[in-house]
Amino acid sequence: xxxxxxxxxxxxxxRTLHAGDTVYLTGTIxxxxxxxxxxxxxxxxxxxxxxxxxxxxxxxxxxxTPAKPGQVIGSAGPTTSGRMDAYAPTMxxxxxxxxxxxxxxxxxVVEAMKKYSGVYFGAIGGAGALxxxxxxxxxxxxxxxxxxxxxRKLYVExxxxxxxxxxxxxxLYEEGREKYLKSREV
Amino acid sequence: xxELHVNRITETIERLCIDACNHLPEDVKCxxxxxxxxxDGEIAKGVLDNIITNFEIADAENVPICQDTGMACVxxxxxxxxxxxxxxxxxxxxxxxxxxxxxxxxxxxxVKDPVRRGNxxxxxxxxxxxxxxxxxxxxxxxxPKGFGSENMSAIxxxxxxxxxxxxxxxxxxxxxTAGPNPCPPIVVGVGIGGTFDKAALLSxxxxxxxxxxxxxDPFYADLEREMLEKINxxxxxxxxxxxxxxxxxVNIETLPTHIAGMPCAVNISCHVTRHKTEVL
Numbered sequence: 001x002x003x004x005x006x007x008x009x010x011x012x013x014x015r016t017l018h019a020g021d022t023v024y025l026t027g028t029i030x031x032x033x034x035x036x037x038x039x040x041x042x043x044x045x046x047x048x049x050x051x052x053x054x055x056x057x058x059x060x061x062x063x064x065t066p067a068k069p070g071q072v073i074g075s076a077g078p079t080t081s082g083r084m085d086a087y088a089p090t091m092x093x094x095x096x097x098x099x100x101x102x103x104x105x106x107x108x109v110v111e112a113m114k115k116y117s118g119v120y121f122g123a124i125g126g127a128g129a130l131x132x133x134x135x136x137x138x139x140x141x142x143x144x145x146x147x148x149x150x151x152r153k154l155y156v157e158x159x160x161x162x163x164x165x166x167x168x169x170x171x172l173y174e175e176g177r178e179k180y181l182k183s184r185e186v
Numbered sequence: 187x188x189e190l191h192v193n194r195i196t197e198t199i200e201r202l203c204i205d206a207c208n209h210l211p212e213d214v215k216c217x218x219x220x221x222x223x224x225x226d227g228e229i230a231k232g233v234l235d236n237i238i239t240n241f242e243i244a245d246a247e248n249v250p251i252c253q254d255t256g257m258a259c260v261x262x263x264x265x266x267x268x269x270x271x272x273x274x275x276x277x278x279x280x281x282x283x284x285x286x287x288x289x290x291x292x293x294x295x296x297v298k299d300p301v302r303r304g305n306x307x308x309x310x311x312x313x314x315x316x317x318x319x320x321x322x323x324x325x326x327x328x329x330p331k332g333f334g335s336e337n338m339s340a341i342x343x344x345x346x347x348x349x350x351x352x353x354x355x356x357x358x359x360x361x362x363t364a365g366p367n368p369c370p371p372i373v374v375g376v377g378i379g380g381t382f383d384k385a386a387l388l389s390x391x392x393x394x395x396x397x398x399x400x401x402x403d404p405f406y407a408d409l410e411r412e413m414l415e416k417i418n419x420x421x422x423x424x425x426x427x428x429x430x431x432x433x434x435x436v437n438i439e440t441l442p443t444h445i446a447g448m449p450c451a452v453n454i455s456c457h458v459t460r461h462k463t464e465v466l
Contacts, residue, residue, distance in 0.1 A: 022232065035303075065250045065293040074291055075250040080334045080367050102425065103334070103367035124233055124425060125334060125369035126458045128253040130240035147305050148253075148293050160236065162229065162427065172229075173366050176428025180227060181421040 004158070008056035009098040014117045017163050019170040023121060024158040029058045029100065031152040033079050036143055037087035044090060051142035051151055058098030058121075059091065063148035064138075065128070073138040073154070075128030078102040081120070085109050092116040100161060110169050120165040122172070134159040187269045188322040190466060192278035195270075195326065198464050199260060199282025199312075202328035204290035206462040207255045208248050210241045213396035214373070214459050217434035221371060221424075230429030234371075237424070237457055252458040255292035256330035258283045259390065260312040265321035280310040295333070315387065329394050329461040335368035341386055341451040353378060353450050354413065360452040361417050361433070366426020369456035371434045373397055374417065377451040380441035385449035388439040393453055394461045397435030410436045434459075 007027025065074030081101030377388025423429025
C-alpha cells in the first residue's frame with residue numbers, strides 16, 4: 001500500500017503502518033549513526049538530556065557526503081542499521097519511535113519495537129543522490145567533531161521509504177522473500 | 187628508461203576518485219537495467235527504478251552515487267622500464283586521494299586506528315597495491331569500496347577434499363548470510379587459490395573487472411554463470427525485499443595453490459560497484 005505520512009510519528013500513526021507499505025514521509029527527522037548513538041546513550045546513562053526531544057522522533061541512520069556549494073546536503077543514503085542495534089532499544093525507551101536505515105535487525109530490537117510501537121523504515125541503500133533531493137533543509141545540532149557522523153536536524157519532503165518491520169514485528173525481509181519464492185513454485 | 191613524475195600519478199588518482207564516486211561504470215548500469223526489465227514484483231521494480239534514477243542524478247549533477255564513498259583501493263601496475271621521479275610513490279598516491287576526496291566533496295570515512303578510531307580527516311591512507319609488470323606504462327585503477335558490503339565478506343581455508351562443491355556452498359552461504367545488508371543487487375568477487383592473503387586480494391581484484399566479462403578458463407567462466415543463477419534463485423531480491431535480482435554478476439579470479447589447501451575468499455560489493463582505470 002502507498003501512504004503519504006507527516007511526522008511526528010505518534011503511536012496512533014505508527015499503528016497504521018505495516019511491513020511492505022511504500023511510504024512517502026514528510027517532516028523533521030534527526031541523523032545519527034555509530035559514534036553519535038554511542039554518545040547519545042552515554043548521555044542518557046549519565047541522566048542528561050539528548051540534543052533533541054526524542055518523543056515520537058524519527059532517526060535516520062546516515063552519514064552524508066559534504067554539501068557542495070549551493071546544496072542543502074551531500075549524498076545521503078542509509079547506512080547498515082544493524083550497527084545501531086546495541087543502542088536502538090535505549091533510544092526507543094525514551095520515545096524515539098521511527099528508524100530509517102537498511103539491513104537486518106536483531107530480535108531484541110524487534111521486541112523493543114513491539115513494546116514501544118516502533119517502526120523500522122528502509123530507504124534504498126546506495127541511492128544517496130536521489131534521497132538527498134528529498135532533504136529540504138539540514139542543520140547541524142550537535143557533535144560537530146564527529147564530521148559525517150555529527151547530529152543533524154533535517155526537514156524532508158516525500159522521502160520514499162518502505163516499511164521493513166512494523167510495530168507488530170512483521171518483517172518484509174522475511175515476507176517479501178517468501179512471497180517471491182512461492183511465486184516461483186507454481 | 188622512461189621517466190614519469192609522481193605528480194602525474196597524484197593528478198590521475200585525484201580525478202579517478204571523483205569520477206569513480208560520481209559515475210557508475212557502464213557494465214554495472216547495463217546490468218541493473220537488464221535486471222529491471224526481468225523483475226515482476228512491484229516493490230522490486232520500484233527499488234530498481236529508484237536505483238536507476240539515482241545513478242542518472244549522480245551523472246547529471248556530478249555528485250556521489252552513494253554517500254559511502256568508501257576507502258580508496260588503488261591498484262598500480264608499474265612497468266619495469268618506468269623510473270618514477272619527483273617524490274615518493276606512497277605520498278603521491280595519498281596526496282591524490284586527499285585532493286580527490288576534498289575537491290570532489292566526497293565523504294571522509296577512514297579512521298586512524300582500527301580499535302581506538304578517530305577520523306583521519308582526508309580519507310587517507312589509500313589501500314595501495316603495486317605490481318611490477320613489463321613495459322614502460324603505469325596502469326592506475328581506483329576502486330572506492332563501501333563498507334556496508336565489505337563487512338559481509340568472508341574467507342575460508344578449505345581442505346582440498348571439499349572440492350568444487352565446497353566452494354559453491356560457501357559462496358551461497360556468504361550471500362545468504364549477507365541478506366539485505368550489503369545493498370543488493372550485489373556484485374560478488376571470488377578469489378580461489380594462492381595463500382590466505384592472496385585469495386582475499388584476488389576477490390577484491392575480481393570486483394575491479396567488468397561484470398560483462400568472464401574468466402578466461404571456460405571451467406571458471408561456467409562456474410561464474412552457475413553461481414550467478416544459483417544466487418538469483420535465493421529470492422533475496424533488490425534491497426532484500428524479495429525478487430529475482432540478488433546479484434548482478436559473479437567474477438572469479440584464481441591462482442595456483444598449495445597441495446594441502448584451497449583458500450576461497452568472497453568479497454561482496456553493492457550495486458554501486460565502482461572502478462575507474464587510466465594508463466599513463
